[in-house]
Amino acid sequence: MTDPTLVLEAKGITKQFPGVLANDNVNFDLRKGEIHALLGENGAGKTTLMNILYGLYKQDAGEILVNGAAITIHSPRDSINAGVGMVHQHFMLIPVFTIAENIMLGDETTKNGFLDVKAVCKRVEEISKQYGLDVDPTALVGQLPVGVQQRVEIIKTLYRKASILILDEPTAVLTPQEAEDLFRIVHELTERGVSVIFITHKLKEVLSIADRITVMRAGKVVGTTTPAETDEHKLAAMMVGREVILTVDKAEAKPGEEILKVEEMKVNDVRGLQTVRGVSFQVRAGEILGIAGVQGNGQTELVEALTGLRPAAGGKMWFNGKDMTGKTPRLLTETGMAHIPEDRQRHGLVLAYPVADNMVLNTYYQRPFGIHGMMQPAAIDRNARKLIQDFDVRTPSPYVPVSKLSGGNQQKVIVARELSHDIKLLIANQPTRGLDVGSIEYIHREIVLMRDRGIGVVLVSAELDEIMALSDRIAVMYRGQIVTTVAAGTVSREQLGLWMAGAHPGE
Amino acid sequence: MDWKRFLFIALIIVLLFTVVVLVGSAAQKPIVIIASMLATTIAVATPLTLGALSGLYCERAGVVNIGIEGMMLSAAFFGWFGAIYMNTILKLPAMASLLIGLVCALLTGGLMALLHAALSITFKVDQIIGGTVINILAIGITGFLNRQLFFEKGSIFGGNVPHAPGTLPVIHIPIQEAIESVCTSETCFTIARAFGKVFDQRPIVISAILLVIITHFVLFKTRWGLRTRAVGEHPRAADTVGINVIMMRYVNVVIGGMMAGLGGAYFTLESVPSFEPLMTNGRGFIALAAMIFGNWTPFGAWAASLVFGAAQALQINMQVFRDSIPAQWAILQNSYVVGLTPYILTMIILTGVIGKTVSPAADGQPYEK
Amino acid sequence: MQPSKVRTFFRKLLSSALESMLVPLLAVFTAMVIGGVVIALVGGNPFFAFIGLIEGSFGNAKALSETAVWATPYIFAGLAVSVAFKGGLFNIGAEGQLAFGAVTAALIGYALPGWLGIEIPAIIHVLLAVGLGGLAGALWAAIPGALKAFAGGHEVINTIMMNYIALNLTSFLLNSPMKDPDPTNVSARTPLIAEGARLPVLFDGLRVHWGFILALVVAFLVWVFIWKTTLGFEIRTVGANPDAAKYAGINVKRTIVLSMAISGLLAGLAGSVEVTGLNYRHELGFSMGYGFDAIAIALLGKIHPVGVVLASILFASMRNGATRMQFLTQIPVDVISVIQGLILLFVAADVIIRFIYRIKSRGDRVVLTRGWGG
Secondary structure, eight states: OOOTTEEEEEEEEEEEETTEEEEEEEEEEEETTOEEEEEEOTTSSHHHHHHHHTTSSOOSEEEEEETTEEEOOSSHHHHHHTTEEEEOSSOOOOTTSBHHHHHHTTSOOEETTEEOHHHHHHHHHHHHHHHTOOOOTTSBGGGSOHHHHHHHHHHHHHHTTOSEEEEESTTTTSOHHHHHHHHHHHHHHHHTTOEEEEEESOHHHHHHHOSEEEEEETTEEEEEEOGGGOOHHHHHHHHHSSOOOOSOOOOOOOOOSEEEEEEEEEEEOTTSOEEEEEEEEEEETTOEEEEEOOTTSSHHHHHHHHTTSSOEEEEEEEETTEEOTTOOHHHHHHHTEEEEOSSIIIIIOOTTSBHHHHTTTTTTTSTTTEETTEEOHHHHHHHHHHHHHHTTOOOSOTTSBGGGSOHHHHHHHHHHHHHHSOOSEEEEESTTTTOOHHHHHHHHHHHHHHHHTTOEEEEEESOHHHHHHHOSEEEEEETTEEEEEEETTSSOHHHHHHHHTTOOTTO | OOHHHHHHHHHHHHHHHHHHHHHHTTTSOHHHHHHHHHHHHHHHTHHHHHHHHHHHHHHHTTOOOOOHHHHHHHHHHHHHHHHHIIIIISOOOHHHHHHHHHHHHHHHHHHHHHHHHIIIIISOOOHHHHHHHHHHHHHHHHHHHHHHHHTSTTSTTTTSOOOOOOOOOOBOOTHHHHHHTTOOSHHHHHHHHHHHHHHOBOHHHHHHHHHHHHHHHHHHHSHHHHHHHHHHHOHHHHHHTTOOHHHHHHHHHHHHHHHHHHHHHIIIIIIOSOOOTTTTTTHHHHHHHHHHHTTTOHHHHHHHHHHHHHHHHHHHHHHHTGGGSOGGGGGGGOHHHHTTHHHHHHHHHHTTTTOOOOOOTTTTOOOOO | OOHHHHHHHHHHHHHHHHHHHHHHHHHHHHHHHHHHHHHHHTTOOHHHHHHHHHHHHHSSHHHHHHHHHHHHHHHHHHHHHHHHHHTTOOOOOHHHHHHHHHHHHHHHHHHHHHHHTSOOOHHHHHHHHHHHHHHHHHHHHHHHHHHHHHHOOOHHHHHHHHHHHHHHHHHHHHHTTTOOOOTTOOSSBOOOOOGGGSOOBSSTTSOOBHHHHHHHHHHHHHHHHHHHBHHHHHHHHHHHOHHHHHHTTOOHHHHHHHHHHHHHHHHHHHHHHHIIIIISSOBOOOOSHHHHHHHHHHHHTTTOHHHHHHHHHHHHHHHHHHHHHHHHHOOOTTHHHHHHHHHHHHHHTHHHHHHHTTOOOOSOOOOOOOOSOO
């Protein structure tokens, strides 16, 4: 007997990837007009399940029913025709196309063989008006803020008359205020009969927006519940499989002398636009300065300038008492700066290299690893074995390509390398992004440990919870400037959220 | 294409023309020289234009094609072979033979491109290596068959290079007559005669220009073009809206190959009625540079091709005016030295002195689901 | 190490060597089979053809010597392309670098004593000719390297353009300023180099010369350089991940120029050794031959010096044996180019080979080149 209100059912979905059982006999259903949250850690199998529903992957076993009828999905085209729309975590938008072009792509309207852009613009404006999704169809997508890009993604699904909407980690890139706006839009949609699957790993969000919550762990569904029946701690335990401490234990900071001072720093991005527009701050030994802010407000460029990867367009920087403006990454490393880069696979590791080589990536030329220009394999081997043990890196051997390691272990390789030599300052940019809870806890402990040893730490993170849990002082960055710097514990989450969205302190 | 780029192109062309006018002014009227340079430039730019269009279709769909040279070379050979075979063995009339040769050239380009597509799209071979494979295979195959078919006693042609059925004829556009009909002075008639020649071009030259215009509309105004560009920019995004990325890439690469095939036909069916090993002489690579400098747009690529065409026209005209070159410019008498111009120009242009160009975002990356 | 450990170590080494050679060997085999079909199609006997190939390349002392003669420039040029690949660069310009090295070696070989007005001791003269030839190649390759590092010009197109520039320049030089003044000479070639500038032959009566030994020594040195030195580590890191290299404090731009220069040095040596060891002059005979063969050899040899040496000997034996093959079967030697093209095809697209012979792939795809970006 099927429930007539079920618009979507996935039964016994199983999907095997080389080495991973991503979905193991997963059951999931969605009622008309509800918001059903799918909660789980990174790698729990949520996105795999949704990609199967959306036709990007083919399941190995299991069936999918839409409005009670079993359907076979070979490609996204089949899902779209069945009324399924998906907003991916990484937007599926083409930056050099206009909004109208992005929306019509795949469902173009033509007149005499040529694209009928006018007709599309008209449709887009109608949808915008109907759902309160304000956009200009002729604007280039690449120049829009992420919040607007997300709206375009939603319009894209509505343009295709979607009645089932999958939102994959939709708040990851939004300010708390933008997220509120998204929640409003989602409610607007459900009121008009659209059913929504809301994928996330954020507990607070789930409790505030979902009608029902399904939790996944390691490819399996752990259980389904409702916000009324559960709370943050119960959800976290379901997600991770054990009790989780949601806060980080740390003692009062004992700040020492000033280790880093930045004055009026300006930095240009790849396209030559000034994304850091005069930033000043200082960091003392033995304290953690958290830099909060929504992604893309200049943090990437700021960190690149601090670590010598990108020239500063203006301003000065003193490190360890010396003017180190515009110095090379090598000199900064030798002076005692450690850097956990934002994109670990692109900057932090050579994926094809074995673990051992990655552990000497920036010290290979120094004794004992390089003597008279010759590599010293014995010393590199000793170093690798010691770090693997000390930092609990799970690898079969020091000579496995680092690409074969899990994300958490890859990050541990970087952390081990950066923290193993004599350092005075640690710059950690998004150090836990995309990691499992166990690795997050480990890296948080290491960062606090470093602080307690008298090392200055700059922590850049888009996760407000991480900033609030670790920082001694918090600087909020918005559009390339530091809006304000406050002592941790003196402001609320909501207040920080407002500053991240551009509100001025004192307003 | 921004105006700075077009201005730069115009400047170089003017510069090259000026050199020829200065050198040749003792022997010929400037207006005649300019007209003749213009006619030569447009004609010799043809394989470059077609090569650039070939690269454009491939790269807009996300496949780097460094095998244009090889595609042109093999098309030049098989086009020529087809024409000769039809004419000599099957005794077809010259014109019919040439047209069948043209079809052979197009098919050859398409087939070579199909191989490139299979390598880079299906087998996910590094695309630059894949293109190099095409180039090396083309040199090997054309070299071998050229010798085997035309220089070995036992072959179908009995070990001789048979008489070729000529080249594709000039299509006369009566511009000269149109100007002359309103002329009253002798200068006017000179101009009419000179510029009339600019418009007397052969079919492949004319189709290249038409294809530039058609490609522009296809790429930017039609559903096919929108999807092609989407596949080259962000194939996953295209996939999520139900576009068949693999199919789009295959078809565009094959279309690109046929463009190169037409460019190859220019060498043996239109420019000269013969084949020589390695006769494409790097045109395919220069075409690629033209496409990059033209910022992956049809008109930009055409304009850049004209620069190289002008450089080549300079070389040709320097030979014509060889004896009137002033003593202090004696170095220009040496065809090897003048012959450096297109290659050095290519290198200068690629340094990005005129700002950076932006390739399609997914150019060169195989699509993996 | 205990004996048993030593044994397992060697067993592992052997099995991994066999495993990494399996696909290239099958690629060669498959290309040969298709080549045989082509030969049969044009009316030749493929078995005679292959007997001819083997006889002509390994049949007797002279054949072996000639194979080594052919292999010498291949080893240098194959190493040149390999070093560039290791540094993330695709050097299609070995041809031009080789030509420039050859012209320079010839010039030093015939003109230097005259310029200096003194007798140069043979050992010094030959070292100068070989070394400066290599250096000329290094400079020639450093230009596209520098353009890549500092001006964003893509090395693939620039090295090809440098080939054509080298072709034009050598044509110019060999036709006018450096032309052999001998009144009977009509071809574009330099005069013969001095006796003292020549690399001696290894055995009397055979053409194989010390350049072959030098090639093997250089192959070993390249292996040490790339895998055992910090500079080699820098080159490999820039090649594998330029962003990470920059992060690790490596001067990426300098390393790019250096990789290209070393690559050009090796290609230049191919040219200068050919002049000083074999031809004793440089003569115009430019084709895309060596440069493209070098790419095939580097890929067939899996960008490893040992593989490059083996692949060079294979290619050399095919080129060398082709004459004997033509004599036996009347199949033009050009068929070798087709077979070599096919070998490259199957090596590059090893997926095809793995598919035909049902061999499982292991490990990640190696990234050799990187589109137009950067």
